Amino acid sequence: MRHVDGLSDEQLVRRLMAGDSQALAALVSRHHRPLLGYLYRLTRGDHPLAEDLVQETFVRLLRQDSYQPDRAFKPWLYAIATNLARDAYRAAARGRAVCLGDAPLPDLPDAGPGPEERALVADQARAVRDALDQLGEEYRQTLLLRFYQGLRLDEIAVALDIPLGTVKSRLSVGTRRLRELLTTGKEGAVR
Amino acid sequence: MTGPSDTWPLDSAGHLTEALRDQGLDDDEIAASLPALAQLAAWPAPAPAAADTERLLHRLQPLLPATSPVRQALRRQPPAAVADLRALLGLVRTQVSLFRPTFWLSSAAIVLLGVLLTSGNAAAPTALVLYVTGPLLSYLGVATAFRGSALGLVEFELACPPSSRQLTLARLVIVLGYDTGLAVLGSALIGVSGGAELSALAGHWLAPLLLVAGLSLTLSLWLPVTRAAALVYLGWLATIGLLWLSGNTPGAAAFSPPVETFLGGAGLLFLAGAVAALPAAIPPGCPIADAPRAPTGAPANLLGRRAVLGVAVTTQNGFSHSAAGTGGPMAIEASPITSPRAAATPRNNPLFAVFAWELRRQAAGRFGWVLAGAAFVFFTGLLWFKHGWLISLKDGGERVLVQGSSALGLVHEVVYVELLLFGMFLPFVMAEAVARDYKQRSHELVMATPIPTWAYVWGRYLAGLLTSLGFALELCLAALVANLILHLNDSAYPLPSPGALLLAWALTILPAAILLGSLSFVLGTLWPRRATALKLAVLVAWIMLVVLGEDRFPSWYPYWNPTSYGLAQASDAAFLQRYQAQAPAAAGEAERAALSRSLQDEPPDLRPWALPHLGLIALAVALVALAATRFRRFQNVRE
Numbered sequence: 001m002r003h004v005d006g007l008s009d010e011q012l013v014r015r016l017m018a019g020d021s022q023a024l025a026a027l028v029s030r031h032h033r034p035l036l037g038y039l040y041r042l043t044r045g046d047h048p049l050a051e052d053l054v055q056e057t058f059v060r061l062l063r064q065d066s067y068q069p070d071r072a073f074k075p076w077l078y079a080i081a082t083n084l085a086r087d088a089y090r091a092a093a094r095g096r097a098v099c100l101g102d103a104p105l106p107d108l109p110d111a112g113p114g115p116e117e118r119a120l121v122a123d124q125a126r127a128v129r130d131a132l133d134q135l136g137e138e139y140r141q142t143l144l145l146r147f148y149q150g151l152r153l154d155e156i157a158v159a160l161d162i163p164l165g166t167v168k169s170r171l172s173v174g175t176r177r178l179r180e181l182l183t184t185g186k187e188g189a190v191r
Numbered sequence: 192m193t194g195p196s197d198t199w200p201l202d203s204a205g206h207l208t209e210a211l212r213d214q215g216l217d218d219d220e221i222a223a224s225l226p227a228l229a230q231l232a233a234w235p236a237p238a239p240a241a242a243d244t245e246r247l248l249h250r251l252q253p254l255l256p257a258t259s260p261v262r263q264a265l266r267r268q269p270p271a272a273v274a275d276l277r278a279l280l281g282l283v284r285t286q287v288s289l290f291r292p293t294f295w296l297s298s299a300a301i302v303l304l305g306v307l308l309t310s311g312n313a314a315a316p317t318a319l320v321l322y323v324t325g326p327l328l329s330y331l332g333v334a335t336a337f338r339g340s341a342l343g344l345v346e347f348e349l350a351c352p353p354s355s356r357q358l359t360l361a362r363l364v365i366v367l368g369y370d371t372g373l374a375v376l377g378s379a380l381i382g383v384s385g386g387a388e389l390s391a392l393a394g395h396w397l398a399p400l401l402l403v404a405g406l407s408l409t410l411s412l413w414l415p416v417t418r419a420a421a422l423v424y425l426g427w428l429a430t431i432g433l434l435w436l437s438g439n440t441p442g443a444a445a446f447s448p449p450v451e452t453f454l455g456g457a458g459l460l461f462l463a464g465a466v467a468a469l470p471a472a473i474p475p476g477c478p479i480a481d482a483p484r485a486p487t488g489a490p491a492n493l494l495g496r497r498a499v500l501g502v503a504v505t506t507q508n509g510f511s512h513s514a515a516g517t518g519g520p521m522a523i524e525a526s527p528i529t530s531p532r533a534a535a536t537p538r539n540n541p542l543f544a545v546f547a548w549e550l551r552r553q554a555a556g557r558f559g560w561v562l563a564g565a566a567f568v569f570f571t572g573l574l575w576f577k578h579g580w581l582i583s584l585k586d587g588g589e590r591v592l593v594q595g596s597s598a599l600g601l602v603h604e605v606v607y608v609e610l611l612l613f614g615m616f617l618p619f620v621m622a623e624a625v626a627r628d629y630k631q632r633s634h635e636l637v638m639a640t641p642i643p644t645w646a647y648v649w650g651r652y653l654a655g656l657l658t659s660l661g662f663a664l665e666l667c668l669a670a671l672v673a674n675l676i677l678h679l680n681d682s683a684y685p686l687p688s689p690g691a692l693l694l695a696w697a698l699t700i701l702p703a704a705i706l707l708g709s710l711s712f713v714l715g716t717l718w719p720r721r722a723t724a725l726k727l728a729v730l731v732a733w734i735m736l737v738v739l740g741e742d743r744f745p746s747w748y749p750y751w752n753p754t755s756y757g758l759a760q761a762s763d764a765a766f767l768q769r770y771q772a773q774a775p776a777a778a779g780e781a782e783r784a785a786l787s788r789s790l791q792d793e794p795p796d797l798r799p800w801a802l803p804h805l806g807l808i809a810l811a812v813a814l815v816a817l818a819a820t821r822f823r824r825f826q827n828v829r830e
Contacts (some may be wrong), residue, residue: 026249033238059254124230172215176220
């Protein structure tokens with residue numbers, strides 16, 4: 001796989017569409033972890049669902065032959081993932097599929113602190129999760145892509161299929177609301 | 192398990208600040224937001240283990256696009272854009288092989304004909320001749336280049352990496368490039384012989400050529416391409432004929448250079464429009480299997496499915512399709528030995544069955560009918576234009592005009608115009624009567640049927656011969672019609688005598704058609720894999736017979752020469768001898784002209800040629816009998 005390591009995502013996906021298995025391995029290795037992180041947070045910490053969605057995202061990627069070589073790959077990948085998560089939410093809302101939002105927090109790595117400190121860290125994580133959970137869906141997606149996944153504003157616009165100005169306004173409103181939630185502990189979602 | 196530290200920008204306050212500034216936040220907002228956003232790092236996400244990634248890969252591997260190495264290579268090097276001239280030229284190079292020698296030779300022959308009819312003849316209507324022959328090149332080129340549907344090859348064409356537009360462009364480059372080259376060459380030849388300016392001549396060729404090509408291609412979006420090209424060409428001929436009859440001679444407004452420029456430009460626009468419409472007509476990747484099937488005989492077109500590069504080639508009736516197109520393996524289904532229709536035939540003679548089957552196959556093909564119609568129009572027009580010959584008395588002092596519609600003139604027309612060209616056409620009709628099965632890989636299948644070998648060979652021969660004689664009879668009719676029109680337009684030309692015409696035809700065209708057709712058939716049957724080369728050999732031999740003339744051969748040769756040049760020259764000599772003897776007694780030009788017309792109307796004595804030409808027919812039949820005995824049923828089986 002060494003000869004594909006230096007290739008860009010776009011070059012890899014072109015090879016992937018031609019049936020190159022090494023390109024698939026390189027793309028999965030490169031994006032499995034960040035994609036899992038995004039979907040884990042997007043599903044409010046539902047790890048099994050996030051794993052399923054990661055797999056389904058890659059499956060959709062392989063089945064789509066509509067990829068245009070001049071199109072950036074990462075926004076395209078996150079667009080697929082976001083749409084899949086949205087579909088999962090809608091299915092959950094109809095009570096047919098999964099129950100979201102009650103997933104336990106993951107175990108933290110054993111960095112050496114005592115039980116009290118670990119409990120404190122877990123509380124902070126829960127607070128962040130709850131704060132994000134209280135934001136509207138569109139604000140949460142935008143903030144996750146920006147602050148966890150590190151996507152540029154234009155990439156977020158492509159991934160969410162919204163204008164750049166909308167990205168900026170969502171980030172502005174979402175950031176302010178998140179700040180209020182995290183610093184004051186007030187509740188209330190931006191709806 | 193991992194924290195968010197592996198993702199930008201949460202790994203440092205600097206990156207976070209930079210990100211917030213990008214979002215348009217001012218310093219106060221950034222300072223207020225930083226502490227809250229830094230808390231996001233407190234919610235870590237799980238990191239997949241290497242084994243998890245491996246498992247995911249294992250599940251995804253079966254979903255990889257199942258593509259062959261060839262397809263992968265093609266995808267890595269997709270067909271270049273049309274704008275890429277090198278790619279287009281490469282495609283042109285591959286497409287050149289689609290054009291058979293008949294196309295190259297026929298196009299050259301058409302131009303040569305135009306040159307022969309106009310060069311050195313100041314009275315010849317040069318523009319008119321070129322207006323007729325130039326578009327004929329277009330018709331031939333368009334019908335040849337886009338014959339894929341008729342050959343049942345559209346699926347292959349659509350399966351090729353180049354798009355339909357690229358293929359069309361490449362073929363147009365070939366056809367129009369070759370035709371333009373020929374037209375310029377022909378113009379140069381006419382110009383050298385004092386015809387007119389090169390640019391004016393090239394305009395006469397190219398303007399109608401481009402217009403007919405553009406209109407044909409455009410019309411082929413709705414009609415089968417051969418029908419579209421034929422309709423446009425016939426429409427063009429009708430227009431020219433009407434203009435000509437209404438007095439718009441070359442040099443008048445209807446044929447002026449600005450009009451020609453306009454017509455050529457319009458042709459180019461039509462070509463561009465047709466090419467631009469192609470992708471809409473055949474979307475790339477169009478699933479052929481899902482395409483609607485055209486019923487047999489139904490109009491098939493580019494939008495509808497069977498024209499320039501049409502989609503649905505498969506017809507519901509295999510027999511009709513194969514008969515209308517290329518024969519091929521499907522023809523076996525229609526074998527008279529096995530088909531219900533043959534079983535019901537009262538005359539279950541195998542020779543009759545093969546003969547009838549072959550005739551049905553030929554009759555079902557559109558091309559033959561179009562060709563017959565075009566040949567009639569062509570020869571009628573040709574004889575209409577070339578209706579007089581100036582021949583010299585032996586002392587060279589006087590030249591006498593032989594009128595085409597006179598008894599002597601009919602011999603001229605039949606020998607010098609019709610037979611000359613018809614002889615070049617015959618090898619292409621007859622040589623492949625058997626060889627076609629080899630070319631279409633259906634020979635073994637046909638031979639696996641219980642058809643006796645002799646019936647197969649003789650049946651194919653008789654069917655081909657009948658077709659050839661049908662064409663020959665058409666020439667007789669064309670001569671009659673052309674001279675009838677000539678007589679109606681100019682009373683100086685006598686009413687053509689059907690008896691004299693039929694006699695000349697029976698003694699010249701008929702034996703030559705049987706001999707040449709039989710010879711071509713024999714050669715193509717005994718050496719089917721070399722049929723193309725043998726056709727050309729017969730063609731060259733025929734031209735050599737014409738070029739060599741009569742002088743360098745023994746005295747018996749003119750009677751046996753199948754070109755009948757000896758017959759025509761002897762008729763001329765007999766006429767001149769009588770004219771020279773009686774002309775001194777005539778007073779004045781008018782009386783000599785009347786004497787000439789009177790002598791020309793006397794049927795020439797052709798009896799000395801009857802026996803030799805019957806001998807030629809007997810020789811032809813003997814050759815075919817020999818071929819029938821020598822024909823090996825399975826030539827590729829080594830014993």
